[in-house]
Amino acid sequence: xxxxxxxxxxxxxxxxxxxxxxxxxxxxxxxxxxxxxxxxxxxxxxxxxxxxxxxxxxxxxxxxxxxxxxxxxxxxxxxxxxxxxxxxxxxxxxxxxxxxxxxxxxxxxxxxxxxx
Amino acid sequence: xxxxxxxxxxxxxxxxxxxxxxxxxxxxxxxxxxxxxxxxxxxxxxxxxxxxxxxxxxxxxxxxxxxxxxxxxxxxxxxxxxxxxxxxxxxxxxxxxxxxxxxxxxxxxxx
Numbered sequence: 001x002x003x004x005x006x007x008x009x010x011x012x013x014x015x016x017x018x019x020x021x022x023x024x025x026x027x028x029x030x031x032x033x034x035x036x037x038x039x040x041x042x043x044x045x046x047x048x049x050x051x052x053x054x055x056x057x058x059x060x061x062x063x064x065x066x067x068x069x070x071x072x073x074x075x076x077x078x079x080x081x082x083x084x085x086x087x088x089x090x091x092x093x094x095x096x097x098x099x100x101x102x103x104x105x106x107x108x109x110x111x112x113x114x115x116x
Numbered sequence: 117x118x119x120x121x122x123x124x125x126x127x128x129x130x131x132x133x134x135x136x137x138x139x140x141x142x143x144x145x146x147x148x149x150x151x152x153x154x155x156x157x158x159x160x161x162x163x164x165x166x167x168x169x170x171x172x173x174x175x176x177x178x179x180x181x182x183x184x185x186x187x188x189x190x191x192x193x194x195x196x197x198x199x200x201x202x203x204x205x206x207x208x209x210x211x212x213x214x215x216x217x218x219x220x221x222x223x224x225x226x227x
Contacts, residue, residue, distance in 0.1 A: 031213065033213070033214070033215075035215075040124075040219070041219050041220075042120075042204050042206075042217030042218050042219050042220050043160065043204070043215070043217050044217070045214040045215065045216065048213050048214055050213075055213070056213065056214060058214075059214065091159060091160070095213075102147075102148050102165070102167055102208075103213065104150075104162055104165060105162075105215060106162070107152075107159040107160045107161070108159060109158070109159050110159050
C-alpha cells in the first residue's frame with residue numbers, strides 16, 4: 001500500500017480482556033516500530049522489529065504486552081489482561097532501511113484503544 | 117529531567133509571522149533529530165530531519181541544530197492557519213533506532 005495501515009482504527013474493550021492490534025507497513029520496509037501515545041503527550045517507544053525479529057523491546061511496559069512479526073511484514077501487538085491505563089493511541093511506523101539513526105520513520109493512522 | 121523537552125505552548129502567532137519552536141535533549145550521543153507535525157486526531161507527519169550542526173532549510177521550514185548546547189529548533193516562516201498543529205521533536209541515538217519524543221508544542225496561527 002501507499003502508507004502504513006493499522007486496524008482497527010478504534011477498539012473498545014473491557015478491563016481484563018485480550019486485544020490484538022495490527023500493523024501493515026509500507027511495502028519493502030524492513031524495520032517496523034510500535035509506539036504508544038497518551039493524550040497530550042508525545043509518542044513513547046514500545047518495540048522495534050528488524051525483519052522478523054524484535055531488535056529492541058525495551059519499551060514494552062510489562063509482560064502483558066507482546067508483539068510478533070512472523071513473516072517480516074505485518075505485525076501484531078498483543079495486550080493481555082487489559083487495564084484502564086492501557087488506554088491510548090497505538091502507533092505503528094515503518095522505515096525503509098534495516099535500521100540506522102538517519103532512517104525516516106513513517107507513521108500509520110494509529111489504533112485508539114479504550115479500556116473500560 | 118525528561119530526555120527530550122519542549123515547551124507545551126500554546127504558541128500563538130499571527131498569520132504571516134515567524135513561529136519559533138525549541139527543543140532540548142539530554143543524551144549527548146544523540147545523532148539524528150526530527151520534527152514531526154501532528155494535527156489533532158491524526159498521526160505524526162515528518163517535516164524535517166537534521167543530522168549535523170547548523171541550519172537546514174526546506175521551503176518555509178528551517179531546522180537548526182547545536183549539538184554542543186544539545187538544542188534543536190524549528191522556524192516556520194510566513195505562518196499560515198494550516199500550520200496550526202502540535203509539533204513534535206524526536207531524537208535518535210547513534211546506535212539505536214527508537215525515537216524519543218518530546219511532549220510537543222502546540223502552535224496556533226491566528227488569521
